[in-house]
Amino acid sequence: MSRRGASHASLRLFFLGITLCSVTIVSLTVAVAYAQQSGPPTLFFPLTEGTYWVYQGTVSWFDQAKHKASEAKVSLKMTVQRVFQREGTIFAEIQGYPADLNFTAGETHPSRWILTESSRHRVFLRELDPSSPLPRTESPGSAFDSCMTEEDLLFEWPLARGNKYCDPESTKREDEMYCWVVESEGSKNLEALTSLVSGNARVFTIAYRSNPDETQIELSPGVGIIAYHYRHHGTTAATDVNLTEFHPVPDKSPSIGGSE
Secondary structure, eight states, X not given: OOHHHHHHXXXXXXXXXXXXXXXXXXXXXXXXXXXXXXXXXXXXXXXXXXXXEEEEEEEEEEETTTTEEEEEEEEEEEEEEEEEEETTEEEEEEEOOGGGGTTXXXXXXXXXXXXXXXXXXXXXXXXXXXXXXXXXSSOOTTTTGGGSSGGGEEEESSOOTTOEESOHHHHTOTTOOSSEEEEEEEEEEOTTTOTTSOSEEEEEEEEEEOSSEEEEEEEETTTEEEEEEEEESSSOEEEEEEEEEEEOOTXXXXXXXXXX
């Protein structure tokens, strides 16, 4: 081979090496960016103002006029209205919650709720009295302390099958009643609901059972409630709804992901 040919071959190898290095760097950059985007959520619920969920399904009740059980299709929108913060704890005013459909004949009357996630990832839920005033600033002080009792505790994450969330006395019960209990752990494909969740997302089922009724809720980290089921053991009253739309605020919401 001539010196000129050897020189051209060396140049080709040099530029090929640079190209391969560039491709490798770009690939690593994309992989890191994707890993950061699809990493674990910082909050179980994306509690940002304007975020909303839409649930659809059915309710059942006993129709006194017809003397039989009746059923109706329902739709409910759950929206984050305002967000308050205090020392790592997030308090969100929620308009609408699936339990608002219990004991109805299909009509929707969304109530106000306070959904709280503490710095220890304890999640509390309480329905607000319609006349309860809310703080005017984003720093609520002690205004929501009463919303963080054992009675309001929904769960604490990371979740694990068998975990119980209730007062100390109820925790001792062998029948697992009067406690929120993590009954199962699995996965579901939530791509149809949002582009922010790709592939299978982790899903946990928590249940609360008492003498008069029982409630089951399916939860997914970074999304929230994906299904809600209620049954009354006496007079016919049942609610079965599933998440059909999920709209987090994209520019402010915490990291969204399908795993913890």
